[in-house]
Amino acid sequence: MLIKYVLATIPNYFFSILSTPMNVIKQIESIIRGFLWADNMTGVKKIPLISLNEMAIDKSSGGVNLPNMQSRNKAFGAKLVWLMYERADAKWCKIMQWKYLDTSAPSRIFTLENLPKGSAIWNFMADSRALISKYL
Numbered sequence: 667m668l669i670k671y672v673l674a675t676i677p678n679y680f681f682s683i684l685s686t687p688m689n690v691i692k693q694i695e696s697i698i699r700g701f702l703w704a705d706n707m708t709g710v711k712k713i714p715l716i717s718l719n720e721m722a723i724d725k726s727s728g729g730v731n732l733p734n735m736q737s738r739n740k741a742f743g744a745k746l747v748w749l750m751y752e753r754a755d756a757k758w759c760k761i762m763q764w765k766y767l768d769t770s771a772p773s774r775i776f777t778l779e780n781l782p783k784g785s786a787i788w789n790f791m792a793d794s795r796a797l798i799s800k801y802l
Contacts, residue, residue, distance in 0.1 A: 668701075669698055673697065678742075683742075684786055685743065685786070686739045691736050718732065719734075744798050747775060747791050750763075751776070759772070762791075775791070776795060776798075
């Protein structure tokens, strides 16, 4: 419970606005693994009995239901794109559209072939739009 609701949720803010490099995700997973498989009283590491990928499986299927960090990061990026499409009248959406799309059509983010490069948040959204566009 401590791992799932504390350690795994600490990076959520950064996951929600930035594309996280794979080496950072690996370090986060390493911290989670170290916390899970270490004896906290003596500091002796134990042999891992199950991998993090297997622990990400639902409880009903025999896993622990820990979140997959890379999938979570992609889901947050897709959520930003969806919010820009769904809530186009929000101030941050208008700023992004004015700065990068130069139009007021919220669906323009899906129709442009080559989106312009910009801030780290915009680039994260541009990379994540493929996850959403297939459902529209």
